Amino acid sequence: MNDTDVIVAGGGIGGLACALALTIAGQRVRVLERSAEFAEVGAGLQMAPNATRILRQWGLLGKVTDAGVMPRRLVFRDAPDGSILTSAPLDERFITRYQAPYVVIHRSDLLTILFEACQDAGVELIPSCTVTDVAIHQDHVTVATSRGDQRAAAAIGADGLRSTLRRRFSDDEPVCSGYTAYRGAFPVAELDLQLESSQLEEVVVYIGPGRHLVQYPLRRGEIFNTVAVFASPGFARGEQDWGNPEELEQAFRGSCDAVTRGLKSLWRDRWWPMFDRVPIDRWVDRRLALTGDAAHPMLQYLAQGACQAIEDAHCLGTVVEKARGNWPDALENYNQARSGPTARVQRAARLWGDIWHVDGVSRLMRNELFRAREPADFSRADWLYGA
Amino acid sequence: MNDTDVIVAGGGIGGLACALALTIAGQRVRVLERSAEFAEVGAGLQMAPNATRILRQWGLLGKVTDAGVMPRRLVFRDAPDGSILTSAPLDERFITRYQAPYVVIHRSDLLTILFEACQDAGVELIPSCTVTDVAIHQDHVTVATSRGDQRAAAAIGADGLRSTLRRRFSDDEPVCSGYTAYRGAFPVAELDLQLESSQLEEVVVYIGPGRHLVQYPLRRGEIFNTVAVFASPGFARGEQDWGNPEELEQAFRGSCDAVTRGLKSLWRDRWWPMFDRVPIDRWVDRRLALTGDAAHPMLQYLAQGACQAIEDAHCLGTVVEKARGNWPDALENYNQARSGPTARVQRAARLWGDIWHVDGVSRLMRNELFRAREPADFSRADWLYGA
Numbered sequence: 001m002n003d004t005d006v007i008v009a010g011g012g013i014g015g016l017a018c019a020l021a022l023t024i025a026g027q028r029v030r031v032l033e034r035s036a037e038f039a040e041v042g043a044g045l046q047m048a049p050n051a052t053r054i055l056r057q058w059g060l061l062g063k064v065t066d067a068g069v070m071p072r073r074l075v076f077r078d079a080p081d082g083s084i085l086t087s088a089p090l091d092e093r094f095i096t097r098y099q100a101p102y103v104v105i106h107r108s109d110l111l112t113i114l115f116e117a118c119q120d121a122g123v124e125l126i127p128s129c130t131v132t133d134v135a136i137h138q139d140h141v142t143v144a145t146s147r148g149d150q151r152a153a154a155a156i157g158a159d160g161l162r163s164t165l166r167r168r169f170s171d172d173e174p175v176c177s178g179y180t181a182y183r184g185a186f187p188v189a190e191l192d193l194q195l196e197s198s199q200l201e202e203v204v205v206y207i208g209p210g211r212h213l214v215q216y217p218l219r220r221g222e223i224f225n226t227v228a229v230f231a232s233p234g235f236a237r238g239e240q241d242w243g244n245p246e247e248l249e250q251a252f253r254g255s256c257d258a259v260t261r262g263l264k265s266l267w268r269d270r271w272w273p274m275f276d277r278v279p280i281d282r283w284v285d286r287r288l289a290l291t292g293d294a295a296h297p298m299l300q301y302l303a304q305g306a307c308q309a310i311e312d313a314h315c316l317g318t319v320v321e322k323a324r325g326n327w328p329d330a331l332e333n334y335n336q337a338r339s340g341p342t343a344r345v346q347r348a349a350r351l352w353g354d355i356w357h358v359d360g361v362s363r364l365m366r367n368e369l370f371r372a373r374e375p376a377d378f379s380r381a382d383w384l385y386g387a
Numbered sequence: 388m389n390d391t392d393v394i395v396a397g398g399g400i401g402g403l404a405c406a407l408a409l410t411i412a413g414q415r416v417r418v419l420e421r422s423a424e425f426a427e428v429g430a431g432l433q434m435a436p437n438a439t440r441i442l443r444q445w446g447l448l449g450k451v452t453d454a455g456v457m458p459r460r461l462v463f464r465d466a467p468d469g470s471i472l473t474s475a476p477l478d479e480r481f482i483t484r485y486q487a488p489y490v491v492i493h494r495s496d497l498l499t500i501l502f503e504a505c506q507d508a509g510v511e512l513i514p515s516c517t518v519t520d521v522a523i524h525q526d527h528v529t530v531a532t533s534r535g536d537q538r539a540a541a542a543i544g545a546d547g548l549r550s551t552l553r554r555r556f557s558d559d560e561p562v563c564s565g566y567t568a569y570r571g572a573f574p575v576a577e578l579d580l581q582l583e584s585s586q587l588e589e590v591v592v593y594i595g596p597g598r599h600l601v602q603y604p605l606r607r608g609e610i611f612n613t614v615a616v617f618a619s620p621g622f623a624r625g626e627q628d629w630g631n632p633e634e635l636e637q638a639f640r641g642s643c644d645a646v647t648r649g650l651k652s653l654w655r656d657r658w659w660p661m662f663d664r665v666p667i668d669r670w671v672d673r674r675l676a677l678t679g680d681a682a683h684p685m686l687q688y689l690a691q692g693a694c695q696a697i698e699d700a701h702c703l704g705t706v707v708e709k710a711r712g713n714w715p716d717a718l719e720n721y722n723q724a725r726s727g728p729t730a731r732v733q734r735a736a737r738l739w740g741d742i743w744h745v746d747g748v749s750r751l752m753r754n755e756l757f758r759a760r761e762p763a764d765f766s767r768a769d770w771l772y773g774a
Contacts, residue, residue, distance in 0.1 A: 369752055
């Protein structure tokens with residue numbers, strides 16, 4: 001292959017977002033994806049204003065809102081008793097405050113939008129090509145791949161939770177939370193949801209001891225998305241086969257009717273154990289940088305995995321444009337700008353999950369704190385969603 | 388011995404309070420105490436207005452406040468960091484609201500005041516006499532004791548946590564909380580407290596994960612009282628020898644300096660494992676009634692053990708006076724009046740202790756809830772202290 005300016009290892013949401021941002025910044029970009037197709041597994045994904053602001057800059061917000069849903073409200077309910085604990089409007093008040101909307105969208109729809117934007121921008125999109133290592137030289141990198149060495153000015157590791165390129169920076173391993181997620185996305189017409197109509201315009205999170213369930217609409221409201229997450233007793237006992245559907249049913253016993261019904265809207269043939277990693281300070285070495293889950297995988301409680309990857313991409317575009325070809329300076333600035341904020345989100349996501357899952361008297365206190373909150377009090381979200 | 392109207396089994400604070408209340412209600416009362424002396428072990432004791440109001444009715448409040456201290460404030464602090472979490476004034480605002488003061492007093496001082504009041508009122512006070520059983524007849528009871536059978540119109544079991552007479556009502560056993568208490572009461576001059584002077588007029592409770600420490604002055608401020616309580620890891624492991632001073636030191640590691648210094652003000656040669664029981668509905672059978680810890684032993688987190696025993700005594704006096712010699716009716720009314728409220732206090736005491744001892748994210752939420760509370764907001768205390 002010809003030389004290019006940047007090689008991005010990984011064609012998921014984070015990799016494509018980087019490719020697009022770097023192309024907009026004037027770079028020639030090649031994305032190497034190890035799968036035969038550019039595709040996403042999973043179901044729904046939440047996009048907070050810190051990400052949608054950037055999508056708008058890239059000219060993609062219209063497509064994203066067309067393909068997704070702008071929910072009117074985020075609601076937390078108690079999983080055992082079903083009562084509302086707190087809620088936050090996601091309507092004009094929210095959009096005015098953060099200068100961008102909250103959007104929920106199918107992962108594959110977002111990937112398609114980014115893929116097509118990359119195509120339109122002239123990104124080289126190469127499937128079935130696995131990156132195995134990167135050699136960093138004075139003025140270029142050599143990217144070793146399953147299809148031979150490739151040369152570029154810089155390389156971006158967007159190779160996800162189990163990143164190969166991260167090994168250059170840390171010998172750490174993904175940390176298993178012991179929680180596993182079941183997901184499901186089905187046409188609304190096929191489901192027996194028995195929801196109030198308002199819930200078809202909301203993101204609802206039922207939180208309870210050792211478990212939670214999230215529901216929201218997708219694709220203009222045609223599809224209903226459900227995620228159920230629970231602490232696996234099998235994992236706690238050190239068993240290999242953990243998180244199976246029997247454990248799912250057991251974990252959600254003692255939940256309100258709406259949650260019990262929600263369990264019927266899940267795929268049962270696969271599930272996703274939940275991992276993150278302990279934050280590390282550095283994920284940049286001269287002409288190589290990590291991004292997204294490769295750099296800072298996080299638990300999904302703040303729904304920020306994709307959002308932070310998009311922030312990474314936007315930051316990369318900015319520093320590269322400013323550095324005018326000085327890749328080591330650009331990537332150093334990227335590391336400086338992003339390692340603190342993403343570490344904070346990683347830590348806050350763990351804490352937020354702990355808050356959702358408390359039991360006993362701690363649940364009573366949590367519920368009281370939540371109930372005392374004013375719906376329009378966004379003071380806890382500003383650090384994350386603010387401009 | 389001659390016949391009498393009432394035999395009270397047990398001459399602790401609860402038994403003497405019953406004897407006094409029943410004497411005031413016109414009964415001839417005999418108290419049988421198994422020890423050779425009427426005496427209390429332990430150190431300080433807190434008297435909330437629900438008890439001091441009754442002491443005033445009995446003409447004892449002046450003696451109690453003379454012997455004790457009326458603290459100006461109740462303060463909760465975080466044990467790890469020492470910061471104030473919330474406080475409640477115990478000054479005129481409090482006294483006006485509840486029509487009686489909050490008093491802390493040495494257990495032995497309160498016992499002496501009650502003992503002398505019983506003597507003055509003509510109560511027969513018999514030491515070294517253990518009650519082993521009560522036979523209930525149509526118009527009297529026969530109390531079997533270590534000094535032979537005695538006859539009375541009714542019997543009151545005030546024989547404490549490990550009550551013999553409770554076996555007539557339930558085969559339950561005391562429930563060990565796995566927490567143990569260390570106590571100490573020393574002359575202020577002997578201690579290196581390094582306290583702000585205001586703390587010599589306060590009840591301070593340092594709460595932390597699996598542990599807490601309580602400090603307050605006694606005897607007009609001459610004596611300083613300290614209680615340290617912690618969850619024993621030895622108990623959790625099922626060991627016989629648990630709660631020893633080594634565990635005490637270990638449990639309080641990571642506490643602020645004031646708490647660490649406070650540990651020096653404890654007796655080390657004995658400690659008190661903490662028990663309660665699950666509430667039971669009935670502790671009255673025709674001419675026999677339980678009272679105080681025999682009826683409803685509770686964890687000490689609400690400092691209500693002695694207060695509830697005094698409420699029991701007051702209630703007994705009232706129902707007996709009204710019933711004009713019909714003991715079964717009187718005691719039935721006593722059971723009706725007291726079983727609900729005391730069960731509520733038993734349950735609330737457990738919950739309150741759980742709140743004190745939470746860890747991790749639950750501690751952060753607890754601290755936030757406490758900090759949001761207005762000092763003069765007594766809405767949570769009215770059910771307990773209210774008239």
